[in-house]
Amino acid sequence: MKKVMDGTSAVAEAAYKFSELASIYPITPSSPMASSVDEYRSKGYKNLLGSSVEVIEMQSEAGAAGCMHGALLSGTLATTFTASQGLLLMIPNMYKIAGEGLPAVMHVAARTIATHALSIFGDHGDVYATRQTGFAILASSSVQEAHDLASIAHLSAISSSIPFLHFMDGFRTSHEINKIELLKDDDLARLIDRDALKEFRNRALNLNNPVSYGMAENEDVYFQSVEARNKDYQVTVEKVQFYMDKINEIRGTDYKPFNYYGDEMAKYVIVAMGSVTSTIKALIDELNKEGRSLGLV
Numbered sequence: 001m002k003k004v005m006d007g008t009s010a011v012a013e014a015a016y017k018f019s020e021l022a023s024i025y026p027i028t029p030s031s032p033m034a035s036s037v038d039e040y041r042s043k044g045y046k047n048l049l050g051s052s053v054e055v056i057e058m059q060s061e062a063g064a065a066g067c068m069h070g071a072l073l074s075g076t077l078a079t080t081f082t083a084s085q086g087l088l089l090m091i092p093n094m095y096k097i098a099g100e101g102l103p104a105v106m107h108v109a110a111r112t113i114a115t116h117a118l119s120i121f122g123d124h125g126d127v128y129a130t131r132q133t134g135f136a137i138l139a140s141s142s143v144q145e146a147h148d149l150a151s152i153a154h155l156s157a158i159s160s161s162i163p164f165l166h167f168m169d170g171f172r173t174s175h176e177i178n179k180i181e182l183l184k185d186d187d188l189a190r191l192i193d194r195d196a197l198k199e200f201r202n203r204a205l206n207l208n209n210p211v212s213y214g215m216a217e218n219e220d221v222y223f224q225s226v227e228a229r230n231k232d233y234q235v236t237v238e239k240v241q242f243y244m245d246k247i248n249e250i251r252g253t254d255y256k257p258f259n260y261y262g263d264e265m266a267k268y269v270i271v272a273m274g275s276v277t278s279t280i281k282a283l284i285d286e287l288n289k290e291g292r293s294l295g296l297v
Helices: 007-018 030-044 061-073 082-097 143-160 185-191 194-202 218-252 277-290
Strands: 003-006 021-024 053-059 078-082 105-110 136-139 164-169 178-179 268-270 292-297
Touching: 003 053, 003 078, 003 105, 007 030, 007 078, 007 105, 007 164, 007 185, 021 061, 021 194, 030 053, 030 078, 030 194, 053 178, 053 277, 061 105, 078 082, 082 105, 136 178, 136 218, 143 164, 143 178, 143 194, 143 218, 185 218
Parallel strands: 021 053, 021 078, 078 105, 105 164, 136 164, 268 292
Antiparallel strands: 003 178
16 A cells, blocks of 8 residues: 655554554654654554554653663563764663563654754664664654664564664655555565564563563673573574565565665675665766775665
8 A cells, every 4th residue: 555654654654563562752853753653553553463552751851761672571572763962861761671681662753962052853873872782773764664674673672583774764764755655464474483473472471481681790600691581682683684575575665674775796886774775776876887996875
């Protein structure tokens, strides 16, 4: 089904379908994602699991991340939306969520971080500040990709038990209005890894099945725990590629964890993420016609 919408609405459409709880706090330019999810809930929309999404507005982005963390520990599929300083306030919980193997998905409208002054314009500084947390990161470069990769982020998180941060360029993609093809509920529901979802539920905090969280460990035990998580990260790229292939089959796209564009024997290659890639592709087309040898990853 084709629909005219902006990037935030495209993401919210996908996030609602895969979530049972959304903990929110408004911050420009991510706020419309949370607003859309809250609107869907008020209208009684159902997610792919047949329930409405519980939407909880907290008093800060740190609170939103803590609420999401607690929901995940209870076996609830949870998401949040943020940008800039708000994302920075979530970093402490991001470390814990990744370390505990919880399938969170955060959707970010990337925006400049305040330094000598506040700025609402776009760059990836907020996202880059989270690279060390253990979250897998997916970047969308268009409104269509924002919808498709948001879905892939949720599917991959459930299957891999690795949390995902999915981002798009604030204002440039988040507020661009375009006509996109929405993925069908039946197609997405079939792709959910039900075994992994069941395992996630079984690991939830439960009085009848007590476990310990938040212990203090000496370096010998702590190191072994960190190393034990590596096997999950090693298969995450394969799981992302699996779901990209499934979406490719449905939509006729060519999503990969990394895509190449341009001269196969390029002398110069640009590496980039986000909406700038569409401009770079247009430039490569023109310059390669003139005999240059350029490519894009």
